[in-house]
Amino acid sequence: xxxxxxxxxxxxxxxxxxxxxxxxxxxxxxxxxxxxxxxxxxxxxxxxxxxxxxxxxxxxxxxxxxxxxxxxxxxxxxxxxxxxxxxxxxxxxxxxxxxxxxxxxxxxxxxxxxxxxxxxxxxxxxxxxxxxxxxxxxxxxxxxxxxxxxxxxxxxxxxxxxxxxxxxxxxxxxxxxxxxxxxxxxxxxxxxxxxxxxxxxxxxxxxxxxxxxxxxxxxxxxxxxxxxxxxxxxxxxxxxxxxxxxxxxxxxxxxxxxxxxxxxxxxxxxxxxxxxxxxxxxxxxxxxxxxxxxx
Amino acid sequence: xxxxxxxxxxxxxxxxxxxxxxxxxxxxxxxxxxxxxxxxxxxxxxxxxxxxxxxxxxxxxxxxxxxxxxxxxxxxxxxxxxxxxxxxxxxxxxxxxxxxxxxxxxxxxxxxxxxxxxxxxxxxxxxxxxxxxxxxxxxxxxxxxxxxxxxxxxxxxxxxxxxxxxxxxxxxxxxxxxxxxxxxxxxxxxxxxxxxxxxxxxxxxxxxxxxxxxxxxxxxxx
Numbered sequence: 001x002x003x004x005x006x007x008x009x010x011x012x013x014x015x016x017x018x019x020x021x022x023x024x025x026x027x028x029x030x031x032x033x034x035x036x037x038x039x040x041x042x043x044x045x046x047x048x049x050x051x052x053x054x055x056x057x058x059x060x061x062x063x064x065x066x067x068x069x070x071x072x073x074x075x076x077x078x079x080x081x082x083x084x085x086x087x088x089x090x091x092x093x094x095x096x097x098x099x100x101x102x103x104x105x106x107x108x109x110x111x112x113x114x115x116x117x118x119x120x121x122x123x124x125x126x127x128x129x130x131x132x133x134x135x136x137x138x139x140x141x142x143x144x145x146x147x148x149x150x151x152x153x154x155x156x157x158x159x160x161x162x163x164x165x166x167x168x169x170x171x172x173x174x175x176x177x178x179x180x181x182x183x184x185x186x187x188x189x190x191x192x193x194x195x196x197x198x199x200x201x202x203x204x205x206x207x208x209x210x211x212x213x214x215x216x217x218x219x220x221x222x223x224x225x226x227x228x229x230x231x232x233x234x235x236x237x238x239x240x241x242x243x244x245x246x247x248x249x250x251x252x253x254x255x256x257x258x259x260x261x262x263x264x265x266x267x268x269x270x271x272x273x274x275x276x277x278x279x280x281x282x283x284x285x286x287x288x289x290x291x292x293x294x295x
Numbered sequence: 296x297x298x299x300x301x302x303x304x305x306x307x308x309x310x311x312x313x314x315x316x317x318x319x320x321x322x323x324x325x326x327x328x329x330x331x332x333x334x335x336x337x338x339x340x341x342x343x344x345x346x347x348x349x350x351x352x353x354x355x356x357x358x359x360x361x362x363x364x365x366x367x368x369x370x371x372x373x374x375x376x377x378x379x380x381x382x383x384x385x386x387x388x389x390x391x392x393x394x395x396x397x398x399x400x401x402x403x404x405x406x407x408x409x410x411x412x413x414x415x416x417x418x419x420x421x422x423x424x425x426x427x428x429x430x431x432x433x434x435x436x437x438x439x440x441x442x443x444x445x446x447x448x449x450x451x452x453x454x455x456x457x458x459x460x461x462x463x464x465x466x467x468x469x470x471x472x473x474x475x476x477x478x479x480x481x482x483x484x485x486x487x488x489x490x491x492x493x494x495x496x497x498x499x500x501x502x503x504x505x506x507x508x509x510x511x512x513x514x515x516x517x
Contacts, residue, residue: 087384
């Protein structure tokens with residue numbers, strides 16, 4: 001399967017502050033990759049590089065076979081871009097903005113846009129600036145659907161959406177992408193509901209990638225175990241096979257890719273007395289917090 | 296594509312353009328109402344004497360109006376582009392980034408120049424009714440740098456608004472203020488006669504400055 005996005009050895013710094021070094025990832029046609037990370041982890045930087053708004057210190061991104069720094073008009077027409085916060089030309093109303101964008105895209109699908117707009121309770125002359133965040137998200141989504149691009153680049157689209165709109169956005173997007181074999185690259189720091197959308201996840205912390213694999217594999221392999229320590233004052237070291245630890249009083253949460261037997265063996269080898277060893281089922285959000293930490 | 300660009304740009308500047316046009320027309324009418332008042336009701340002889348002998352500029356109220364026109368149109372056109380970094384949407388459109396920005400600037404320039412041309416036309420046309428050709432010509436030479444300052448202000452403010460960083464913006468503002476000051480140097484009516492073409496040359500130089508702001512934005516200065 002061909003790669004729609006191919007990022008090779010991306011390295012970027014803001015002044016002396018490293019964002020990441022040698023970041024590699026690719027997105028196959030028809031798949032949905034979620035770049036998940038806390039605020040400041042480098043998500044928008046990556047989006048800016050992909051869209052050609054930022055030149056990386058080194059490395060490059062190939063988008064539909066073209067270097068992202070020199071995207072042709074033809075390739076840009078194949079990339080649907082949603083800015084963080086569903087930013088659009090807020091001084092227009094829904095008819096004006098459709099009229100504006102339709103002038104740039106020969107294969108513009110106005111029905112797709114107006115089908116979605118029909119569901120919004122907005123007046124014909126209402127400016128986008130006076131709409132709720134949820135309504136604005138639908139306008140931005142409708143415009144992307146009308147553009148009908150090969151690749152959708154969505155920057156933190158969940159930001160500001162209430163649970164209903166978030167679910168609506170995700171379900172609409174997922175159905176559309178799978179029915180039409182579209183490729184999606186999305187970033188988010190709100191992980192709730194993301195497992196409904198993405199096929200692969202790349203979880204980033206400051207300066208590094210913590211996990212990059214299919215979501216199902218990640219949820220199958222990444223585990224949380226809880227134990228109660230006999231001695232609450234004891235310090236447990238963060239070392240292999242443990243990926244992360246969260247300790248509250250005598251309760252210890254252990255995040256790892258290891259099996260229960262391996263962890264029990266490790267705890268025994270360290271001479272830690274404990275009780276109530278339990279494996280906890282995790283959602284993607286739980287796993288994300290487990291991997292990146294609460295702080 | 297050009298039609299779509301004009302459509303969007305006009306939505307942004309429609310209100311401010313029409314408002315400025317109205318204000319400018321009222322000011323020109325106001326200038327000649329005053330001239331009429333001076334000539335008919337008050338002492339016409341001393342008024343003539345003031346214009347001919349003492350070089351009084353009877354239209355000094357017009358001095359900064361073109362500058363304000365250029366400034367406000369540029370602000371109305373480009374501030375909405377930088378709010379929430381909406382310029383990204385524009386640069387992402389399937390066309391050459393430099394070309395689209397130049398087309399936007401060209402349209403803004405066209406609107407600014409059209410408004411200023413209406414003012415100038417009215418000003419000279421009404422002036423011809425009250426004054427002989429020689430005075431109208433000197434009035435043109437006096438006001439032309441002010442009108443050129445309006446066009447220069449449009450290009451400069453567009454460039455400054457699109458600049459991604461505040462530090463640079465402030466530096467450019469200081470430079471812009473000094474640059475625009477050149478257009479207002481002449482003390483006497485018509486004293487900038489021989490500077491009009493150099494002024495046009497300077498404006499031509501800064502007319503593409505917005506491309507530098509866009510270049511900086513695309514290099515990642517945000």
